[in-house]
Structure formats: structure tokens, C-alpha cells
Amino acid sequence: MSDPHFNRIALIGIGLIGSSLAHVIRQRKLADEIIVSTRSAHTLRRAEELGLGDRYYLDAGEAVAGADLVIICVPVGASEAVAKWIAPALTPGAILTDVGSTKGSVIRQIAPHVPEGVHFIAGHPIAGTEESGPDAGFADLFDDRWCILTPTPDSDQEALARLSAFWQACGSMVDTMDPEHHDLVLAIVSHLPHIIAYNIVGTADDLETVTKSEVIKYSASGFRDFTRLAASDPTMWRDVCLHNKDAILEMLARFSEDLSALQRAVRWGDGEALFNLFTRTRSIRRSIVEAGQDTDIPNFGRNAPTQKPDTPAS
């Protein structure tokens, strides 16, 4: 396996993902030196208070000088501006990557600015929470989660191997994928669920017949799960919507078509159609739990018993 260790890793952006990387790099000794850069003095100061790096820069250009791995961890819409900023200062032989939730657009934004001799391979760790900012990160965010790298045909193979080794050392399982296919897959497993969650929470917020306090009180019956996703960072999700438009619109169209059919089944009291759909969807859940991608404790363990009673109640 390639060496997952780097001399100097520069993190450009130090929110949830950047700070989680800082923690895991430090904990697992994946770099001699961690350089932290972010655009605001406020966030940079907080990163320093948290001890996330060894050196701190507001100037992303200064931050990347001499780094053999540079990881861009900003909202996808900021990719081009960051690329332009750091390009002149990148060290030949360095690996440049990112963590953005869309890949086609990020590659189109960054690739044209990458100087000769710097190896750019885009990536996306499929791991996150609804929190953001430098306080939100933790070292085991990436454990047992997939990280998708989207090399292009001319990507350097050795750089790809080292970047894979790095993500594995962070706890991830690594897959490579075509950027366009990545964007399609993520549109259904991530972007559409978030959009739907934002939408239903918005709908509930707008009703005149049901008060907001009723929605809050009785949310335990299903709604609260959606509010968690709909509490995610608005900038990040605005950018995802703007930068994966085609795939998202395709998935939205499919979803709406299926919803119309379901609506018709409700309207006409077609119990059989409803029962069939509601049965078919259960097997996916089982597979996800078996694949280790979710827990099978009821209610995510929220108010469920830690152990099922196997003896008579008494």
C-alpha cells in the first residue's frame, strides 16, 4: 500500500469536514505539520483556540506553500475562487484534492487553474452530520464510511494511490467513480433527501390549519427525522443545488412522478398498491443495516430500550 503520510497538509476551509480532518490527521499522525486556512478571522481564531493546526493563515496562498497535500474544504460554489487564489503557490509534485458534495462542477471549477506538475484528484467523503463550523469536527467521522475519489483518465496513478491510502488511514473505505456518475448517485442518496426534508419542513411551517407549536409537540411521530436533515448548513446546500442541478432535477422528476402515483392510490383507496409499495421498501432498510451503514436499534436508539427484554416482564 502507498504511504498515507504527508509532510505538510494544508486544509483550506476548517468547518465540519476540515476540522474533522484536522482531528484525524493529528490523532493518527498522518502529517508532520497541519496548516489551517479559512477566509474569516473569526473562524481562524476559533480553529486556533481548538488547536486544530500547527500554523494558521487567512491567506490561502501562503497556507499552501510547501504543502505536499492540499485539501479544499469549502462550499462547492467557492471552489473556483479558492483554486485561483492558491494556484500560483502550489508546490510541484503536491497532491490537490477537495471534499465537495458535487464533483462535475468542482472539477470544472478547479482543473483549469491547476499548474503543471500538481496532481489534482477530486474527492468526496460520504460522511457528515447536520452541524457545521470548526467546533463540529471529530476524529472518527470518517470511520467505516465510504470516500469516493473521481480521478479523470489523465490522473496520476501514484497520486491516486497515495490519496486512497490517506483516506483509508482516516478510517474510510475508498471507491473511485466517474464524476458524472458520482453526481447522479449522490443526487438520489443525499441531495434529494435533503431537498425533500427542507421542503416538508417548509410546508409544515407554512400551514394555517395546524399551528407551529402543534408541529413541534407531536414531531416525534416522524416529522422530527426530517427536521434534522433540514437543519443542515444553508450555504452548503444552496451550493449543492446550484452545482448539481441536472442530476437533482432528474431525480426530482422521478420522485414527483412516483408521488403522483401514490397520491392517486390514496385518492382511490387502492390499498393493494399502497401495501405493495410499503412492503417493497423494507428490504432496502435491511440491506443498509447489514452493510453496516446504519444501526438497527429502533428510533435510532433515541428512546428505545438498550436491550430487548427476553425474559417475562415482572
Place this chain on the structure above:
Amino acid sequence: MSDPHFNRIALIGIGLIGSSLAHVIRQRKLADEIIVSTRSAHTLRRAEELGLGDRYYLDAGEAVAGADLVIICVPVGASEAVAKWIAPALTPGAILTDVGSTKGSVIRQIAPHVPEGVHFIAGHPIAGTEESGPDAGFADLFDDRWCILTPTPDSDQEALARLSAFWQACGSMVDTMDPEHHDLVLAIVSHLPHIIAYNIVGTADDLETVTKSEVIKYSASGFRDFTRLAASDPTMWRDVCLHNKDAILEMLARFSEDLSALQRAVRWGDGEALFNLFTRTRSIRRSIVEAGQDTDIPNFGRNAPTQKPDTPAS
């Protein structure tokens, strides 16, 4: 406060809700005797193995004889059949209630069969998990959750007070509500979220461009939350859709309207509209956490750190 204790409580149906009631009644000594009845010999045997009751009957009529509290815990579509079955055997002065997720339809199914002198007050504990059957129950399911009772103008006030006291002893906070208003509230906080979850899981299952194994592998990015809801019992949810049709169709129409607007914002790259919606929805989440109706641990605590590091990483 009224006496929450009964001499003999008969549970008709012993799935998730029935068995949770059995556990909590036993644990908190809310009855001298627990009678369990269910339609299948298989489930009845399992309930007996689990020691959920003191006596067990396949015949719901026999089960309710002499009970001073009868709780119907079956899918809402079975309410009328159960009511017809038990009506002749109900004891004068007994309280009859249910736990069904819809209330207008349940009252229409049960009320006409209730004999003179029996006090029928419909109810709905806003507590549950995605599991079903007699093994799924546990004593603290109802703790800190709301239970909605839907008395009608001619309901007996003393019976209402005793039933409220009973649910409070089960751990719940009790609210009363008009049955039609209950159905509207639940349509948005519970029925629509489940329908949407079933629908999106169905959409993902049907795609040709993204494989099922990709959906499973990368589900951690949002999708898996929906699969949990979409793993709920198909019979229960078919019945909910058939028995709360009007309110569900109304909420579905609002949701679809809002989704069209969101779709348009994505199509036209209206970042401001997206950002505004994605910001507005966050406050509901905060209120739900503050109201004690959900945990604020990221990812429901699935792979998040138990404690946020407040000291520098080392």
C-alpha cells in the same frame, strides 16, 4: 387526580403498542390483571412466552368480559370488526379506548357499536418505533411523549379524567383535541413524512442509472434516515392512508405545490430563494430539541462523538 389504576385491563391486539402497554401496566402496577387478546394463535403464543399478560384469549369477546378498561390496539382498518366482536361482552361502566393513528374514522367505526353505559373515548399515543409485533414493545415507549385523547361533546367527564390519569401514569403528557383536528395535525407530522419516505425509497429502488448496491453503500449521506421510516409496518400504514385520506391529500397537495416552487428555484439557479428556505427551516429543529422531543446529538448519535472535544486535539 383521578385513579390511574384499573382492576382488569384487556388489550385487544398485542403488537408494538399493545405489548408496550402490557409492559408499562405491569411495571407501574396500573392493573390487577392484564388480559391479552389477538386474532392469531401464533402471536398469542408469543405474547404468552413473553409473559405479557395474566390470561390469553383468541376470542376478543371473552377477553373483554369483566374488564374495566379495554384498549383496542389493532390497525385502524380493523376497528369496526373488533368493535362488533367485543360490543356484546363489554361490561357496563367500563372505559373503551383505542390507540389508532387516525381518529375520525376510528370513531365512526367504533361509536355506533358501543353499548349504553360503556364510556368510549378514542386516543392516540404519539410514540412508536419502526418495529412491530409483540417482541417490539418496551415499558418506557410512552415516557415524555404526548398522548392525544379525542373525546366528543357527550363523553363522560369522569371516564376522561381516569383515562388521562392512566396515560400519565404510563409516562405520557395528555392533550385533548377534536378528532378532525387530530387527523389534520397527524397528517403533517406523521402521515406525510412516512408517505414521503416510502416514496423516495421506492424511487431509489426503481432507478436504472444508479444501482441498488450504490444506494445502500452511500446511504449514510441522508437517504438512510428515510429508510428507517419506510421500514414501518405496511398494514398499519396502508390503513392510515385509507382512513385519513382527506387530510393526507390536503397535505400532499401543499407539499407538491411547495416542491414545484423549489424545483423552479433549482432550475433557474435562484440561490437566494434556496438559501432563504434552507435557513427558515432550521428554527423548527431548534424548537423541537428545546421541547424535549428530540436529541441534539449530531446524526442522532449514530457515529458522533459522545462528547465534543473542548481541549486541543493531541
